[in-house]
Amino acid sequence: MASVCCSPPPMPCRRPRKFSSGNRRIRCTTEERQALFRRIAPVYDNLNDLLSLGQHRVWKRMAVSWSGTRKGDCVLDLCCGSGDLAFLLSEKVGIDGKVIGLDFSREQLSIAMSRQRLRTKACYKNIEWIEGNALDLPFSTGYFDAITMGYGLRNVIDKEEAMKELLRVLRPGSKASVLDINKSTRPFTALFQEWMIDNVVVPVASGYGLKEEYTYLKSSIKEYLTGKELEQLAMAAGFSNAKFYEIAGGLMGNLVATH
Ligand SMILES: C/C(=C\Cc1cc(O)c2ccccc2c1O)CCC[C@H](C)CCC[C@H](C)CCCC(C)C
Ligand SMILES: C[S@@+](CC[C@H](N)C(=O)[O-])C[C@H]1O[C@@H](n2cnc3c(N)ncnc32)[C@H](O)[C@@H]1O
Secondary structure, three states: OOEOOOOOOHHHHHHOOOEEEOOOEEEOHHHHHHHHHHHHHHHHHHHHHHHHOOOHHHHHHHHHOOOOOOOOEEHHHHHHHHOOOHHHHHHHHOOOOEEEEEOOOOOHHHHHHHHHHHOOOOOHHHHHEEEEEOOOOOOOOOEEEEEEEEEOOOHHHOHHHHHHHHHHEEEEEEEEEEEEOOOOOOOHHHHHHHHHHHHHHHHHHHHHOOOHHHHHHHHHOOOOHHHHHHHHHHHHHHOOOOEEEHHHOOOOOEEEEEE
């Protein structure tokens, strides 16, 4: 039976950071990020399907493939949300493997658990859900054979610390696959992304009362790192190799970092 096996006390606000939203400067804390993902949880999956025309499923399959996950592995899906990547990993590792999905949003985890209950394949029993912080992982050094992180790194308030934690809990020689929206250096791609967010994503999300939450997407991409910068971040954290791949015509990107 799946469980949220860690329920730590409310997390301390580690290194609050400023991010920009239009012209405003907002002081963002861990609690505010948690609140944002709590609010979008009920519609998160539907909006991803709708706004990406189902393409996020393809991108997630690619991320799992890049993680190098194999049958029997013990793997982590960091910032797992409602569990898409964890379910894909579960199929890869099979019944002899183990998948841990970790997220700091109880609401997202509870949706992941409901989805798990509705699935009948035996392999999905190998997933365990843990409520925790990506910046302070409750695992020992070298615990995992592979890690995926889908649309998570852009949202953590301390990306350097998150990368160090990824490295710490990975077994030497294994990989972290980090999928996210690409901060493109190509003006046309960046403009197209902005146009899509302003004219499609935010108007649709507004219909669900989530205008501010999805407007945040735009500022979070601006504040994110380019592919090259992500490679540098991983190398600075101590990974031995880091390669960034653009996908979906450069709208999305996947960092593959090897311990
Ligand atoms: C699955 C996707 C994003 C998940 C996601 C990530 C976040 O950081 C959020 C933060 C705040 C609110 C929501 C999210 C969130 O849902 C990626 C695809 C879904 C996007 C919402 C759509 C992005 C549009 C692209 C810029 C262009 C899509 C082109 C496509 C080929 C039609
Ligand atoms: C955009 S969602 C991605 C969910 C899922 N990985 C997917 O691809 O659909 C980002 C997730 O990161 C989680 N998150 C953000 N910062 C976190 C942190 N410091 N620790 C744990 N989870 C975090 C949020 O709760 C949210 O569920």
